[in-house]
Amino acid sequence: MDFFAEPAFFVLVVPIVAIAAAMGIAERPLARYGCVASLAMLLLLFFRSPASLAYAACYLVGSLLLYRWVRGLFERKDPRAVSLYRVALALQIAPLAIYKVGVVFNPDFLGFLGISYITFKAVQVLIETRDGLITDMNAFEYLYFLSFFPTFTSGPIMRSRPFVNDVRATPERDVYLDRLYRGIGWFVMGAAYKFVGSALAQWAMWFVPSAVGSSAIGWLATVFFYGLDLFFDFAGYSDMAMGLGLTMGIEVPRNFHMPFVATDIKQFWDRWHMSLSTWLRDFVFMRFSQFAIARKLFPSRHITACVGFMLNMMLMGVWHGITPDYVVYGLYHGILLAGCHYFQQTSKFYKKHRREGWFQAVSWVLTMVAVFFGFALFGGYVVSPLLG
C-alpha cells in the first residue's frame, strides 16, 4: 500500500485519526497508540515485499543498537569515543550509500521505501548524541521516532528532540483540539494540492505543449507545468503528513512556505523542501564551515561559505540518486548559492540597491528563471536529452 496515494491509505487514516482524536480529547497519552498505529501501517506498506520488510526491521534494530552504543561511549567518557562515533556514523550511512550506488547498476537492488528519509533522522540522532544534546531518549521513543508513519516514506524530515518533547507531553484538551483542527486543515489543504493542483498541472503539462506545437515553446510550457506539478505534489503530501502528525499529537515541521515569492536563490531554499535544506544546513554546511574555519582551510570566509554551499548541494543532488540529471542539478544549485552568496557579500551595488523595488522585481524574475531551469534539470528535461 502506497502512503498518501492509494484509496486504501485514506480509508485507513479515518479510523486512525478518529481513535487518536478520541484519546486526545480525553487527555490520554497518545505515544503508545501512535507507535502501534505506525508499526501496523509499516506492515501494510511493506506486506507485498517481505525482503523490504525484513530489511526495514533490521535497519530499525541496527540503528537503535548504534545509538545506544554511541550514547554509552560518551556517557562512559570512553577515550576512543570520538573515533568510534565516526565508525558508527559511517555504519549508519552505509546502507543508504550502498543502496544509491547499487541501484545505478541494478534497479532492483535491495532497499526499502523510506531508506533515504530514515537515514537523515538516524544520523541526526547520532550527531546530537555526540554533541551531548541527546542523553535520555529511550528505546521506545527512538523506535517510534524512526517509524512514525506520517513522515516515513517521504518526509518532512523530523528532528528527534522536538519529537520526544511532544511524545512525553500529554497536552490539555484545548491544546490537543487546536492541533487536531490545524491537523485536519493541513490534511485537507494538502489533499487539494495533490489531487487538484497537481492533477491540473499534469493535465496542462500534457495539453499545452500538444496545443502550441512549436518545440521551444512546448519545452518551456512542459518545464513550467512540471515545476508546478512538482510543487503541488510534494507540498501536498508534506502538508498531509504534517496534518496527520498533528492529529497524533506531534508537530511535524513545515516543508514548503510559498517558494515562488523568493527574490533570491537563498530565500528559495529557505522556502522549498525546508526540512531537507535546514537539515543539510545544520549537519553538513555548518559542521563543514566550523571545521574549515577552525583550521583556516580557506583564505576567506566567503570562500569557505562557497565551498560549503557546493558540498551541501552536491550531496543534496546525489541523495536524490546518482544519475547525471541529479548530479548536475546539485552542482547547478551549488554554483547558484555560492554565486548568490558571493555577490551579496561583496557587491557594493547590491548593498546600495537591494531594498529598492526595481531591484527586487528584477531579482525575483531572475530567481524564478533559475528555479524553473533547476526543475528542468531535476526532471530530466536537459541533461538526459543531451546525452541521448
Add this chain to the structure above:
Amino acid sequence: MSDLDEKIVELVADISGEDEVAEERDLDLFEERILDSMAAIELLVALKEEFGVSIAPTELERDEMNTVNKIIARVKERL
C-alpha cells in the same frame, strides 16, 4: 560594560563588519541581516577560541542568540 561584554561586542562587530551592534545590543542580528548562518558559525568558532565555550550548531534556536545581549548571556551561562 564588563570586559567580557566588550570582547563579545567586538567579536560580533568584527565578524559582521557593522559597528552599530555596540550601540544597539538588543537589535535582532538576523532580521537586520547583520549576521547570516555563515557568520553565526564564525561566531561559534570565535567563542570557542576566545572563551573556551563550545556551543553545538543545533544546540540553540536562533531566537536564543539573535541579539548581542543574548549572545553575552549564553556565554555567561556556560563559563
